[in-house]
Amino acid sequence: MAAPIEVTDADFEQRVLERSKEVPVLVDFWADWCGPCHMLAPVIERAIDQHEGKVELAKLDTESNQATAARYGIRGLPTVKAFRDGRVVDEFTGAQPPPVVESFVAGLVPSEADELVEGGDEESLRRALEVDPQHPTARRELAKSLLRRGEVEEARQLLDGVTGDFVADGLAARAQLAGEEDLAPAFEAWDRGDHAEALAILQDALADPERRDAIRRVMVAIFTELGADDPLAREYRRRLSAALN
Numbered sequence: 001m002a003a004p005i006e007v008t009d010a011d012f013e014q015r016v017l018e019r020s021k022e023v024p025v026l027v028d029f030w031a032d033w034c035g036p037c038h039m040l041a042p043v044i045e046r047a048i049d050q051h052e053g054k055v056e057l058a059k060l061d062t063e064s065n066q067a068t069a070a071r072y073g074i075r076g077l078p079t080v081k082a083f084r085d086g087r088v089v090d091e092f093t094g095a096q097p098p099p100v101v102e103s104f105v106a107g108l109v110p111s112e113a114d115e116l117v118e119g120g121d122e123e124s125l126r127r128a129l130e131v132d133p134q135h136p137t138a139r140r141e142l143a144k145s146l147l148r149r150g151e152v153e154e155a156r157q158l159l160d161g162v163t164g165d166f167v168a169d170g171l172a173a174r175a176q177l178a179g180e181e182d183l184a185p186a187f188e189a190w191d192r193g194d195h196a197e198a199l200a201i202l203q204d205a206l207a208d209p210e211r212r213d214a215i216r217r218v219m220v221a222i223f224t225e226l227g228a229d230d231p232l233a234r235e236y237r238r239r240l241s242a243a244l245n
Contacts, residue, residue: 186198
């Protein structure tokens, strides 16, 4: 049985948040005086061992590391939180029976389609869609590649029905705007990672009321890729809001 890593306030950022960008990390928030914590620990370890390194386990003693416990609002013990890409994606509190813990851990393990999507190339994305035709990330990323080379109709079909994804919605809007010559430079700039140029061109094009909503959706997709705290995204989000009001 693989031993869990002991994490502290000092190294939580590196050993949990940064590490979770590579592999899901389960954090067991516990204390030595907590009887249910001692009961749950081997159950979690056995569940993790079933997945051969695809999920990692960290333990944080809340008595010795109160800053991190407070940061994550730990009120009851044991509490288990699952981290992926630097954020909490699932959690439970209290000792749980083995089947519940095993199901919880299994839900964090990347599927075959997820692993193919990680490859990022078109062949891997198409294979991912053979495994899971509705995989939203595979559909979005393949559609992005198709739009870059002008294969608009297949991209539209892939994006149809992908919901709750601002980037996919922006790509669908881009497909809708395909053929608009004045916007082609914006899309080319987006493709090569020049977000500033892309946003500047799109901002200027907002003056056209018939295309305004589709352009807004493309801009929101770029904001999403940049991240909420990115200065460029913040500046153009303000400009977009002003233009729409």
